[in-house]
Amino acid sequence: MDEVRDSNAVWVSREILPHEVSVRRWLVSRWGSRIDADDVIQECYCRIAMLASAEHIENGRAYFFRTAHSVVVDSARRAKVANGAVMTETEWWDVVDREPLPDRVAEDRQQLERVAGLLGMLSWTCRRVIELRRINGLSQRETARQLGVSEHVVENHVRRGLKRVLSALAEQDAATEAEERTRNADS
């Protein structure tokens, strides 16, 4: 596998993925139904995927917000619905700066809980496969032999675990959005 791309995936897992919830929340609270937050997030990952390397990006969180912002701006321009819905750069920086500190603390806690929850979503075999491959450095074949299953089964366990994690991430986002809408409606 391409090593540069692989290190990008590691970087994204640490610097981008954990902020998906807050970016989505921000998109929804800012633009509501005028945009599709899923599409914007999707497009953010596309743009990040096109980077040759992420090494030059110091703050993944800020980068994610900035990318999401420019995705919205670009699509608004294309759709020519720019009448007041698009923020200026100044407005944008205000948003980032105004984010209160306690929110970040809460977010870190949520993130920790999510990692714990992440483990709960994986089958015993899936966890064992990851341990054998990544801790013990065994090959695919050795891993399958050690677990007494076929190589196909090894792959299936990982795929199922990953699907569960991805859809849980989306559902959690959806729950957060719903909560956000309720809160906005209340106020």
Place this chain on the structure above:
Amino acid sequence: MPTAETTRDIAEQAAGWAARAAYGEMDDDDRLALEAWLSADRRHRGAYLRARAALCAMEEAVLEAPRETGAVNDNLSVDMAGRRRLGRGARALVAGAALAACAAGIVLIGPWHIPSSAIHQPDERRVALADGSVALLSADAQVSAYIDSTTRTVVLRSGQATFEVARDPDRPFVVRTGDVYAQATGTVYSVSKLGKAGGEVSVNEGTVLVWLQGERNRALSLRAGESVTLSPERAALAQPLPERSAPVASRATGELSFDNIPLSAAAKRFNAVNDRQIVVEDPVIAATPIVGLFSADDPESFARAAAAVSGARVTIRGDTIAIGM
């Protein structure tokens, strides 16, 4: 909402590809199919990156977690039984250190200048592993040990660690840091984490096999006095290097060094690695500053030396070494 469904479909497909690329067998046809899928829709590339990132997060979560799967829940623990089954070579090293420490077994009081090269890192920890091996950890070292009846694996997440590996040809002792693996059956070697995925391995004794994730068939064999720095980015440059200027052997020989710390704190460090426990009975004596280098597995000699300088007496009661008036 059709868009949401599509997004989810794409995410599922991406999960399938990410799992296969990292944990499955990809033949040339599969690689072509993956390329075709990625090119079919520009959103696929983004979804694929997201899936691979989530897979990385899963791996990190598994690696960070205490091993809970099956009967291999044997995390790093201080071995209170104290009796270590060291390999012959390692035992000889420890014995040598004990002799040296006895010969120079003096406790000095008060401010005393020690050349920094002669002392250990202030917070270096010596930890006995369940298999009888011993790890000497730098202050910033973070490790987990996974030891069961067939494997011995230590993950070094940061810092540096030196291992005196108990000889056991049936259970290879593997240290992993980032993408670097170092394996031995019974020897003394150090591993340092470098960057996100790289590592440095130095061998003090015996032979150690070093390889990068997934490249075990291209492992390097290092002998005593050799060291190597490996990282995925610089894999092609990896070469065994000649002897480093400062041999690290003494770091693994089981000494505790104290640079003007209270006797009570020094005793605590002995107690952490021995089952014979030192008890300091008098608060004034407990505050006596201690400077010096001592053999970690000889708490009694340390206690006697410490008592001598503080005007106290040592009383042995079973496994307790009491220092009092």
